[in-house]
Amino acid sequence: MFVLELTYTAPLDAVDAVLPDHVAWLERQYDKGLFLASGRKNPRDGGVILAVTGDRAEIEEVVATDPFVTAGMCSYRVIEFLATKTAPELERHRQTLG
Template sequence: MFVLELSYTAPLEAVDALLPDHVAWLDGLYEQGVFLASGRKEPREGGVILAVAGDRARIEEITAGDPFVRAGVCAYRVTEFVATKTAPGLERYRETLG
């Protein structure tokens, strides 16, 4: 599982101009089952996405396709972790330490 932390690198006006494209990109990845949760940081300086994918390379490919990244208005910090405990609705994402 991955935590994707977005940090805006441009003024909010530039971010907001791309928001419809970013939301459409998010929607597509929710439909694919890659994204589990997402939202803005408070204060509004970026966002956070909880994601699942086969490996880090796939996540790097996904984040590179974000319209925010392509336009240069955000940067990602990717953290991979092993989800050994989850809420009841997320059991299928539980992992064991090997």
């Protein structure tokens, strides 16, 4: 599982101009089953996405296609972790230590 932390590198008015494209990109990732949750940070200096896949290369490829990235609006910090404990609703994503 991955935590994707976005940090804006452009003013908010520029970010907002690209936001509809970013939201459409998010929807495509949800449709693929890749993203579980996402939202703005508070204060609004970026966002956070919770993603599921066992493949870091896949996540990095997906992140590179975010319109915020291609437009130079943000940088990403990709944090990989093992979700060894989850809420019942996320049980299918639970991982074991190998």
